[in-house]
Amino acid sequence: MLQGWVIVLASFLYLGVLFAIAWYADHRSDHGRSLIASPLVYALSLGVYCTTWTFYGSVGRAAANGIGFLPIYLGPTLLFALGGFILYRMIRIAKANRITSIADFVASRYGKSQLLGGLVTVIAVVGVIPYIALQLKAVSNSFTILGNYPEIVMPAAVGAVPLFQDSALYVAMILAAFTILFGTRHLDATERHEGMVAAIAVESVVKLVAFLAVGAFVVWGMHDGVGDIFARAAAVPEVATRLDRADAPAAYGSWGTLIFLSLFASLLLPRQFQIAVVENVDATHLNRAVWLFPLYLFLINLFVLPVALAGLMHFPPGTVDADTFVLTLPMAHQQETLALFVFIGGLSAATGMVIVETIALSTMVCNDLVMPLLLRMPWLGLAAKADLSGLLLEIRRWAIAIILGLGYLYFRVAGEAYALVSIGLISFAAVAQFAPVVLGGIFWKGGTRDGAVAGLAAGFVLWAYTLLLPSFAKSGWLPEGFIAHGLFGIELLRPQQLFGLGGLDEITHCLVWSLLANLGGYIGISLLRVPNAREARQATLFVGGADVAGHSMWGGSAGVGDLLPLAARFLGRERAEEAFQRHARSRGLRAIDELPADARLVNFAENQLAGAIGSASARVMVASVVKEEPLGIDEVMNILDEASQVRAYSRELEEKSQELTRATAELRDANERLRELDRMKDDFISTVTHELRTPLTSIRAFSEMLHEDPKTDLEQRTKFLGIIVSETVRLSRLINQILDLAKLESGRAEWTVTAIDVDEVIHEAADSLTALFAEKRVTLDLSGLDKGLTVMADRDRLMQVMVNLLSNALKFVPADSGMVRVGAEGTASEVRVSVGDNGPGIHADDHEVIFDKFRQGSGGTDVLTDKPQGTGLGLPISRQIIEYFNGRLWVESAPGAGARFLFTLPRQAGDNDKKTGGGT
Amino acid sequence: MIRTRLTSQRLAFLFLLGCIFFNYPLLSIFNKSGSFLGMPPLFAWLMGSWVVLIALMAFVVERTRD
The missing domain is CATH 1.20.1730.10 (Sodium/glucose cotransporter)
Structure with missing residues (x-):
């Protein structure tokens, strides 16, 4: 069959x-x-x-x-x-x-x-x-x-x-x-x-x-x-x-x-x-x-x-x-x-x-x-053909x-x-022979066109010489001697034992030589130069190929008619239209309808959706309306370029927003400080008012008594008038100090800075208070003063500080047995002055409090009532002055062991050698 | 999925295993006369290890399908 x-x-x-x-x-x-x-x-x-x-x-x-x-x-x-x-x-x-x-x-x-x-x-x-x-x-x-x-x-x-x-x-x-x-x-x-x-x-x-x-x-x-x-x-x-x-x-x-x-x-x-x-x-x-x-x-x-x-x-x-x-x-x-x-x-x-x-x-x-x-x-005119x-x-x-x-x-x-x-x-x-250029191409970015051509050509020539031509020779189409004796009778060129390499079957022999030449040409020639821009871009696409392909890039197109309803489904009609309108304006178009159906529009729509439903879902949704075509290389490149531009813009935006965040934080801090200051000002005013009212009340009470009873006897009248005078003095001192403090704090105080002999200032301050010390029978010991210490400061202000500290000490030491000891010594960089007393001392908790305005440390009792012995502004003012000259003012004390106020001032260089006068 | 790195690496491991199974010197162990299940030892080894390798590849890929 x-x-x-x-x-x-x-x-x-x-x-x-x-x-x-x-x-x-x-x-x-x-x-x-x-x-x-x-x-x-x-x-x-x-x-x-x-x-x-x-x-x-x-x-x-x-x-x-x-x-x-x-x-x-x-x-x-x-x-x-x-x-x-x-x-x-x-x-x-x-x-x-x-x-x-x-x-x-x-x-x-x-x-x-x-x-x-x-x-x-x-x-x-x-x-x-x-x-x-x-x-x-x-x-x-x-x-x-x-x-x-x-x-x-x-x-x-x-x-x-x-x-x-x-x-x-x-x-x-x-x-x-x-x-x-x-x-x-x-x-x-x-x-x-x-x-x-x-x-x-x-x-x-x-x-x-x-x-x-x-x-x-x-x-x-x-x-x-x-x-x-x-x-x-x-x-x-x-x-x-x-x-x-x-x-x-x-x-x-x-x-x-x-x-x-x-x-x-x-x-x-x-x-x-x-x-x-x-x-x-x-x-x-x-x-x-x-x-x-x-x-x-x-x-x-x-x-x-x-x-x-x-x-x-x-x-x-x-x-x-x-x-x-x-x-x-x-x-x-x-x-x-x-x-x-x-x-x-x-x-x-x-x-x-x-x-x-x-x-x-x-x-x-x-x-x-x-x-x-x-x-x-x-x-041929082919390029013009449609x-x-x-x-x-x-x-x-x-x-x-x-x-x-x-x-x-x-x-x-x-x-x-x-x-x-x-x-x-x-x-x-x-x-x-394709293996090196293909595998090298997807795993190695350094390959160049020249290298690929060289490798392929070398491999191909050797393949033809060692395998293809012998197959012709065996069939009688080339002389038999070609295989047995080599090209032109040169033994080294025998095609199946090239350069004397024997002992291999013809396939292995061919692969050894051709792949050796191929790889050598491909890698060697590639390494002669760095890949040019075009090769490098293609290398990025191929070597990072899977990532690029997975990237959200659309080669297809869809019109507004498809994308707008899709976006509206997830963003809401109003928002979607607004976004598309914005997109149209950014491209210099007046209306949504004028938007061309291109990849850029699709990308825009995908980005809009990604914000609402996540990028993966957005891609799927957009895919449902986009007829995607595989991307040409140039299109991919364009998209990549655009993407990197967008990344650059977004980096700038991010920096700007970080700056903004920083500025906001600073503003918030400043505002907080302002509020604090405002609160402090309110406290201050209410305290000041209270302080002013106390002497005023006293003055008013005694004045009224004198006014209403003209028959007050002389002794009584003298006593009352004495109180009125002392309260008035206290009142004016208080007002002076408040003005002083206000000036210091606002920075409007006038300073006359000169070189000052500390010893001289202390003596002068002590002299001005001699009467008061004598009256209370308090001993003032000025034996601990080193001579020749000079600082740069305002003489009157420093005097004010000394008087303040001395009169403070005087107030708190007991009469008759009181003792105030003043010391001054110089170190390499600063002058240190101390005013010690044998008064009741100050509890450790109060060491800082006493430098607050209107606060006085007086044996734990509330400072603002019960016979205030000072204005409560002396120490804060002194501290302001000392700090203005880059010094420090503090107290060392324990209850029952007296108090010792100390301040330091930066020392003027070479003051020991200079003969300084104390005058202004 | 072949996309997951772990699956790819498992397959790459099978690649190396195959390289060893199918090459010298392991082959020389079976390169002798004799009979295994009625077959020459080398033939039996190659066909056996080949089908085992395929089964392992199928197992790796199919088990991680998602």
Whole structure:
């Protein structure tokens, strides 16, 4: 039943079904009900990693060297373990910067460099062509083999076929047509292809089920389980060598190299980048894909080794290519349906790869290579054209056709010289050259465009020299001597033992040299200069990528008609309108309606809402009305600039408000002091009034008595008049002192400052009081006065202080036995005068109180009643005077032990040497 | 969520674990003839540790889903 037309019909039916699925997914997507928005579909579409290399080639690899096929799948597993650090970051960056391909990613990172974008595109196209050739080879081989059923004929045995009978050519043409239909039906700004992703996910299921079906047939249909196969294989000596790898450490080295290589390839291959990053619907889908995709890889590899062993045991050595065991084993057991299913599985593996890869490459070729060149040709007049979408599609269609053509060419040139896996590894090594600039780009801010260009170019040249050119040489398109004796016969330049580096397999050898040159160029050249402004801004976006993307920035727009009602819902209509009005005025517009529907307005609205409902909720609310578009880099930059300006303004505002707070606090303190002073003034006035009334009352009482009774005898009259006179004296003294104090406190007192001999002033004061001391029979002892002490002060005022202190002492000492002792001594910096007495003393609590106005310390009784002995202003006035001259006045005393008043005054420099007169 | 730092770090730990599982010198322990559950020891080790690693990744990611 397996005639050629059946196979062709089945193939076209399958492709038709795929196309229908793609069309349906696109249709759903247009209606907003995405079919692919699920982690499972995302993980399955990532299965595009498994191509015919996996489907056919793994078994061939396993047949050649046992578990050697596995590292290619362990690498991606490890990559996804790093998903949070690398993939998630790249998705966020790509979404924030509207990245459409890996060339775009690299170009954008290093300052939107067209040169870099073009270079990445060239490397990707050249590097991936062997990989496409691999798919063509696998499909055309499987077609040839299946077409010869029930015989098992190897394509190599068929020999060279004329061009137009080569099935690979037709496969290439059909795949090109199919890809063009798939990928370039219409132009999408974000370069996302929902229909394609859905079809790829379905293909992943088909190839997995097909492979598992073959595996199950081989393990349980042909044998009694896995254990049976291994047991039988161990019994056949030439097969048993595939079971264990008694290898040297060098083999572990190449094993590790392959893990490392596939880790990068599963990220950097254009189709992997397309599916994992560009086509990603929602970054959170990565969560589940982190383990779903490795699980897929695990399942598709489950039966590889058993199938390989079964093939080796079933077919005589050398008769059947191990790359075809998956197909030939069912054929050898007449399982026609299974064989057809396997063929379809292989077809799906190939079509999936070719479709995504060529679409990704054609986007890169168009956007990063052809269009920049066309736009530089002014005579084409492209820049002036309003609609270029038709031209873009045309370029992409041609790019797809040419890429597949090149793939076919490589297949014709070099395809037969290699096994499937070896061809694929050449491509893996090529895309590994992107690793330094991509990973460096998202983790290191110092990379520059020059460094990236140097690194990529060096890596690419070395890759081509050590891996690509030898593949031509092995096919006879370059002289054989190229590999054996090096370029121009120079032994050191042997491409697979460059500079004499031997003992490595060709892939490891290539990676050592190319990545060494790549990294060296990238880092070394980057460090030659600091990144320029543009590179530095892009570096900030990419390295801090996740943060920037999470920042509240809107690339979309919404009009006042949407935003005002939204704001009004949370702020209230009046407030919202007022705020929008304010915003309009700040932009020089008269009315709300004139506000343009731009990102600034959206930001304003979000900020308004954030104040009311928090920034997270505000973003969600604004998102509900904003049609968000991914931001272009320039827009992001503008927004960042604006944001930093706003930050600067708000810092200024903050400083101003802090100043204001400080001023307010000072004002409050001043006000407090004023209130206190006001209260003190009130107290003072009421006390003064009271003090004045006491003598007045007394004067009035005695005057009235004299007035009403003219017959008062003379003795009585004299006594009364004496009292009146003394009370009047007291009254005038009181008034004088109050005036004095007022003058001192208000600062209006007049001071005549001269050099004064302290000893002289004290003597003068004592002289003026001699009569009073004698009257009370109190001893005044002036023996403790040091001579020649000079201070700068007002003579009259100092005299006033001395008189005050002496008369104070006189008042409190007992008559007859009283003793007042005056002392004066000089220290280095000041003159100290003391007036001691043997009066009742002053309680410690009163030591400060007595310096208050109208307070007198008199043995604990209330000072303001009961025969006041003074005005209560002498000490406060004295203290004011002493403090005016930067001195101190205080008392040392204890009850019953007398009191000692002391004051100090700053000493005039050199006063001891100067002969100073006391005069004014 | 993969976005939380802790989950990312747990996964990175599994990455390092995988690097050790799948490479020399641990591989050389199993690189010998013999049979484990009917399979060659190296094959059994690689497939076994691989599936355990995937299970651990699933556990880390799914447990912290919010």
